[in-house]
Amino acid sequence: MSTTPNLTKNQTLVLDVLTRSDAPLSAYTILDKLRDSGFRAPLQVYRALDKLIEMGIAHRLESLNSFVACAHANQSCCGHDHGHGHHGTVAFAICESCGQVNEFHDHAIDDRLAGWAKERKFKPAKTTIEIRGLCEACMH
């Protein structure tokens, strides 16, 4: 049932690193972690990331210049399966203390943004929602 196309060797390596990490990673950090696997240049990382993001398996966090594996890969959303649990726009809550990221989505927000866009005849291609702050564990 999975619509995941087979990943290439480099894509698999990058995705594995992201999946094993509990915090976002920069492209250069990923590169360092993959030197033993034969990676030598940033482009090898960026090219793999581009594809993973295009497939919806990874996300870029704009406010951090770094990357995470999709937390909802291969999950359907609210009964609809669009491939990789592709649910409208994804939002991120990023703890500035511990670095942990919480990925979620909210149809009400999607609708609201879609409504704004429709009114103005603006055609959305990609939407970024990132909340930076402190998670419960770090507020003490």
Place this chain on the structure above:
Amino acid sequence: MSTTPNLTKNQTLVLDVLTRSDAPLSAYTILDKLRDSGFRAPLQVYRALDKLIEMGIAHRLESLNSFVACAHANQSCCGHDHGHGHHGTVAFAICESCGQVNEFHDHAIDDRLAGWAKERKFKPAKTTIEIRGLCEACMH
């Protein structure tokens, strides 16, 4: 009634450049535009930008690594005046063809994000909402 503190010389210069531009500018582009005014180093721009953003007079567009003047400076929002028209979170619609940016805010979205945060005891510090796409004029 304005709560704007007096801006320093460098802050004024940077804000003027942003205000005159009809599209976001990168820090280095601002630097180039201010060489004749005596600017020599990126830090002069970044320091001014930091203050302007702190005051809410300018915004950073995370997905573009660039900056705009606040479109709502000195305006109150829905009857409430919090200084610089400080209304919850601001969202941006960015046209990837012409570069124009539309700044807006939506209380329903604010409420929704605040609700999510409250449920998880997450304390938001700064929220980024950016829609990239095509504006009406560029869709033809």
Place this chain on the structure above:
DNA sequence: GTTCGTTGTGTTATGCTATAACGTGTGGCA
């Protein structure tokens, strides 16, 4: 199977974005 286009890959070089570290100058204020 050969030809050809597409896609992934490897490598070098370069450009853009942002901050560290240090020093100077100025104005307010006890």
Place this chain on the structure above:
DNA sequence: TGCCACACGTTATAGCATAACACAACGAAC
């Protein structure tokens, strides 16, 4: 006067991203 806070100036460096070129692997069409 002496101190503090803050803006400013400068050099150097760190961190993020892509251009340009070359080669290899694969599949489709003939």
